[in-house]
Amino acid sequence: MGNKLGFTKTDKEIEKLVTCLLDWMHQNSADFTNTFRDLCQPALPSNELYKTKSFVEWHDRWKELLTKKEQNLSHSLDLMRRMNPNIIPRNHKVEEALAAAEKGDLTPFNQILRAIEKPYHENKAFEAYRLPPEEGERVLATFCGT
Numbered sequence: 001m002g003n004k005l006g007f008t009k010t011d012k013e014i015e016k017l018v019t020c021l022l023d024w025m026h027q028n029s030a031d032f033t034n035t036f037r038d039l040c041q042p043a044l045p046s047n048e049l050y051k052t053k054s055f056v057e058w059h060d061r062w063k064e065l066l067t068k069k070e071q072n073l074s075h076s077l078d079l080m081r082r083m084n085p086n087i088i089p090r091n092h093k094v095e096e097a098l099a100a101a102e103k104g105d106l107t108p109f110n111q112i113l114r115a116i117e118k119p120y121h122e123n124k125a126f127e128a129y130r131l132p133p134e135e136g137e138r139v140l141a142t143f144c145g146t
Contacts, residue, residue, distance in 0.1 A: 005080065034130065
C-alpha cells in the first residue's frame with residue numbers, strides 16, 4: 001500500500017495515512033482503483049469528491065510525508081503510476097463482453113482485451129473501462145468462469 005501512495009518504505013506514520021485514506025474512501029463510496037490513480041498527479045484531483053475538507057487535509061498530510069520521507073516527488077509519482085492501474089477488467093464490462101460473446105459477437109471481448117493489455121497507460125479510447133458501474137450495471141455475483 002505504501003508503493004500505491006508513492007513510498008518506497010513504510011512505517012507506522014505511513015500505515016496511519018493509508019488507513020485514513022481507506023476510511024475516507026469507505027465513508028465517501030470512492031472507487032478504490034480510481035482514487036489511487038487520481039492521486040498519481042502532482043496537483044489535487046479536480047473531482048468534487050476530492051474537495052471535501054477531510055480529503056484536502058489528508059492530501060496535504062500525504063504531500064508533506066512524501067516530501068519528508070522520499071527524495072523526489074517525481075520519483076514517487078512515477079512509482080505510483082507503475083503500481084496503480086488506469087484500467088482494470090471491471091465486472092460489468094466482463095459480463096457485457098461475455099453476454100455478447102454468447103450471442104456470437106466478440107467485439108466487446110476483443111475491446112476489453114485491448115484495454116487491459118496496457119493497464120497502466122492512459123488511453124482515452126479505453127476510458128469506459130476505467131469507470132465504475134452505474135447503478136443498473138452493478139454485477140452482484142460473479143462465478144469462477146469469469
